[in-house]
Amino acid sequence: MYIEVILPFAIQGTYTYRTAADMALKAGCRVVVPLAKKEVVGIVYKTYTELSPLLDDSKVRDVTAVLDEEAVVTDNQLLLWQWMSDYYMCPIGDVLAAALPKKVMDRQFSFSTSPCERKNQVHITIVQDPFELTEQQERAMKDIRTQWQDKRVVLLHGVTSSGKTEVYIHLIKEQLRAGKQVLYLVPEIALTAQLTDRLQRVFGDRLLVYHSRVSDGKRAEAYKQVLRHGKPQVVVGARSAVFLPFRDLGLVIVDEEHEQSYKQQDPAPRYHGRSVAIMLAYQQGAYALLGTATPSIETMYNVETGKYGCSRMTERFQGLRLPRITLIDLNRQYHRKEMYGHLSDPLVARIQEELAKGKQIILFQNRRGYAPYMQCSNCGSVPKCPNCDVSLTVHRTIRGSYLQCHYCGAETGIMSACSECGSEMKIHGFGTERLEDEVAHLFPKASVARMDLDSTRRKNAYQEIISSFSEHKVDILIGTQMVTKGLHFDDVSLVAVLQADTLFNQPSFRSYERAFQMLEQVAGRAGRKGQQGEVIIQTFDPNHPVFDYLRGHDTDGFYQWQRQERSQFRFPPFCHLITLTVKHRDEERAEAAATELRGHLTDVFGQRCSAVMPPSITRIQNLHIRQIQLRIERTAPIKKGKEMLGQILKELSASGLCKGVIIQPDTEPM
Numbered sequence: 001m002y003i004e005v006i007l008p009f010a011i012q013g014t015y016t017y018r019t020a021a022d023m024a025l026k027a028g029c030r031v032v033v034p035l036a037k038k039e040v041v042g043i044v045y046k047t048y049t050e051l052s053p054l055l056d057d058s059k060v061r062d063v064t065a066v067l068d069e070e071a072v073v074t075d076n077q078l079l080l081w082q083w084m085s086d087y088y089m090c091p092i093g094d095v096l097a098a099a100l101p102k103k104v105m106d107r108q109f110s111f112s113t114s115p116c117e118r119k120n121q122v123h124i125t126i127v128q129d130p131f132e133l134t135e136q137q138e139r140a141m142k143d144i145r146t147q148w149q150d151k152r153v154v155l156l157h158g159v160t161s162s163g164k165t166e167v168y169i170h171l172i173k174e175q176l177r178a179g180k181q182v183l184y185l186v187p188e189i190a191l192t193a194q195l196t197d198r199l200q201r202v203f204g205d206r207l208l209v210y211h212s213r214v215s216d217g218k219r220a221e222a223y224k225q226v227l228r229h230g231k232p233q234v235v236v237g238a239r240s241a242v243f244l245p246f247r248d249l250g251l252v253i254v255d256e257e258h259e260q261s262y263k264q265q266d267p268a269p270r271y272h273g274r275s276v277a278i279m280l281a282y283q284q285g286a287y288a289l290l291g292t293a294t295p296s297i298e299t300m301y302n303v304e305t306g307k308y309g310c311s312r313m314t315e316r317f318q319g320l321r322l323p324r325i326t327l328i329d330l331n332r333q334y335h336r337k338e339m340y341g342h343l344s345d346p347l348v349a350r351i352q353e354e355l356a357k358g359k360q361i362i363l364f365q366n367r368r369g370y371a372p373y374m375q376c377s378n379c380g381s382v383p384k385c386p387n388c389d390v391s392l393t394v395h396r397t398i399r400g401s402y403l404q405c406h407y408c409g410a411e412t413g414i415m416s417a418c419s420e421c422g423s424e425m426k427i428h429g430f431g432t433e434r435l436e437d438e439v440a441h442l443f444p445k446a447s448v449a450r451m452d453l454d455s456t457r458r459k460n461a462y463q464e465i466i467s468s469f470s471e472h473k474v475d476i477l478i479g480t481q482m483v484t485k486g487l488h489f490d491d492v493s494l495v496a497v498l499q500a501d502t503l504f505n506q507p508s509f510r511s512y513e514r515a516f517q518m519l520e521q522v523a524g525r526a527g528r529k530g531q532q533g534e535v536i537i538q539t540f541d542p543n544h545p546v547f548d549y550l551r552g553h554d555t556d557g558f559y560q561w562q563r564q565e566r567s568q569f570r571f572p573p574f575c576h577l578i579t580l581t582v583k584h585r586d587e588e589r590a591e592a593a594a595t596e597l598r599g600h601l602t603d604v605f606g607q608r609c610s611a612v613m614p615p616s617i618t619r620i621q622n623l624h625i626r627q628i629q630l631r632i633e634r635t636a637p638i639k640k641g642k643e644m645l646g647q648i649l650k651e652l653s654a655s656g657l658c659k660g661v662i663i664q665p666d667t668e669p670m
């Protein structure tokens, strides 16, 4: 007998091995096989009684050991892996490496049941949730159920604080009662501790938490538990939870579906958690529910074209009104010198008033560190990272001042004099650290906390900041986009965005979409029971159209506007966009390889292929980067297109013309 084995590496295709004829080996079992001079653990993909005539029997090696009697990777999983390998154009070995906890691929790890676990009974205890559904939530539930009859994917478009979580919880309960499994995806698990606590109270030991911050050993145990499926389960997790061995999924929820953190950028598979979740639901005949206050343009388009259903919740919980939005023109403020550091006079005055009333305030600046760069006051030179084409960010912390690259982490000391001309260096712009300094100085009696990547690195640090803010031990919370996500605080009356412009000036066709989503989400943190919250936005460009939609909380209007722009300039969802990233340590080699690749692409794809473009950051970690975009019309057979592209990449790699060059296709670029 012969088997095809998937090995957990970035190698194309599968490897064939021989097993004893009487061995009843199943697809999905783990085997130990020889590879060159090593032994590796792989997953059986297919079994054959006869060898393919294309292979030479004398070169096929024997399997070293078989680790499982029963499959530990289900047929459904293998199907999903194959789909991902095709769809995201990466070796199936890359999918395996992303899908299974490392410990599962350890030959010592056993899937056999221990005696005490066998007693696990099928016994459902769902604690009653104290929350009753509101009329609006009841309506949404019925609506979603009705729409599911017709469309398997439904968008729950509910404004911030409309109580989507309660709707999810009720729908999950229904599925558990029917003996089904539920997958509840959240964008970043570290940011949703409030949610997990809540779910834990409702679902108790039915709840399984699965994400990359859970240790690998624990993830392996969770994998085993889902594989057995002794009882109905709800798994709450980040995107990697789509890889669990579900057997009987009834419902997949993708909360905050617009979040870009669902996308895995590196390494391959460069997948989008939302797309894989929808495919997973489809495979298992489960319902899918996408929830958000600020839907992605893609999802809105799928609703518009009738592919997805849509249910709306327009009222906020407990009659809360959507916050009032005030813009402050920074040009005018600076011109009149009505600024305290980076806070305008009117903002300072409003903060003082709210503090006097005993209220809490959130200040949003989507830039961590003290300042984004230093510059020589004479010759204008800016200290750059030695490994990347970016300026170094200034940090000022208890451990001292230093410059850091936010792409590779390289650090160096602060320079007081310019290395080129010896003149004085000045700090430009501001990040959360500088804002914290200024705020502490302006409001000495207020207690101030900062929430960003740097202040939350320590274990539990994130949780501690959230707790002290929700217990009102902190008056002013300063933060990056971390503060925009799914947090609810009763006493926050004022939210301020310190410099909205940085959100618009991103080199991506999604930059307005992201800016709108981020501003609407951060605005959603303002307001408490019975009182309208306020959002103050400081900007150099108060006439930017995004603000018109934001002021009216007009997601539909915003969608119509962006839809038109995307259609006019042919961006997703009006085309299939594929990005090819070419990398090499030597700039000329990168450029030459990209030009070679483009030549082959234009032969096949013609005008669909862009010129070779340097991305906004042309070098990261000493690799020079070039990009080519393919825009394939929606009416064209994209599967065929990807096959043709795959063929070009294969031929190019075989020709040796691009030896040592990294070429990465991304079929769902963000």
Ligand SMILES: [Zn+2]
Pocket: 376, 377, 378, 379, 380, 381, 418, 419, 420, 421, 422, 423
């Ligand atoms: Zn200088």
Ligand SMILES: [Zn+2]
Pocket: 385, 386, 387, 388, 405, 406, 407, 408, 409, 410, 621
């Ligand atoms: Zn760097």
